[in-house]
Amino acid sequence: TAMPMIRGVFLNPNETFDPQRHTLQFHFTQGDLMRREIESVEVEIMGVAETGLTIGQVEDMKSRTVNDRLTPGFNLRVTGTKLRVVGDKPGVGIFFRETATNTATRVDEGDIVINNPSELMIIIPALPVGT
Template sequence: MSNILYKIKAYLYDNVLTKDNPNDLTAKTVSERSLNVQQICLSAANRGGADISASAMEHATELFLKEMAYQLCDGFSVNTGYFTASTNIRGVFDSPSETFNKDKHSIIFQFNQGEKLRAEISNIEVEILGVAESSAVILQVTDVKSGSVNDLLTPGRNLKIAGSKIKVAGNDPFIGVFFVNTTNDVRTMVEESDMVTNNPSELIVVIPALPAGTYNLEVVTQYSSGALLKYTRTATLDKILTVA
């Protein structure tokens, strides 16, 4: 039996992503926070996981990531041992003579776990904290244009939002679907006319004309299974979304 080196905590939620069993549940990890390159390098230096300074490690990492991005953009695939990365083209070509069209086709970078990271799975203990409190939660989003899940946003195209109790309803003026810029905290609200589908387990919205950058997705609602709640509650996707 492998030694347990890590622990992941998770809550259980109604599984709205499958329709075959109405009583099944899905586990969602509890993420304490999202770490950037600087924070990871500081952690490695402080706990003895690196034999160089945090600043030197950060500089070297940024150089590596920049060069990796350059090679990916040139069509090379990457295998670090911890993850693999490749450049893929999405969209249908209707004939052998059809050329790439940015309005119809898209480029996406695909990342998958590598052997070294996969080998650590046996060292992880999972603690299920029980069924989550009855609150709104976003489980997954899909950018319809690119097919990207929990990653890319295509302004002007549809975004599918799967979750639980996320129907936008209520009389509070601040309810709605919001994209929050992670750099300047500017909040962009989806116009009511751009709400294509508004159900408790699925929203489909037209993504606003967002500038390039990274965003948090929030759904603010007073919806409940019965009467409307007195106050709003906010469901936030635990992944950062990107407009290239």
């Protein structure tokens, strides 16, 4: 059996499906026939799947701008996947990089307010202009 499912946020009960904000998925339940047929399925490995982190957006909580401005001393909300900071090696952490000089400014561990796989909230450190 197949069960359709719509993912995404609807702003009100009368809103219609919008492919820009919603996705349609199907979930399947295996029947006896499908379970028997699994034995005859050929598997071809195409390569290693991309599993790195992704940043969906950054929101400066002071100015309420998205993917635009950074206000040092205030919160920055980062959403995406595989964002959680784990480990204590020197290269592990959150850094802001000044593009012209490639100088990195590290966010102090105590300034990481939320540390989840899909969301980070940090206090933006003092940064040189252009970072």
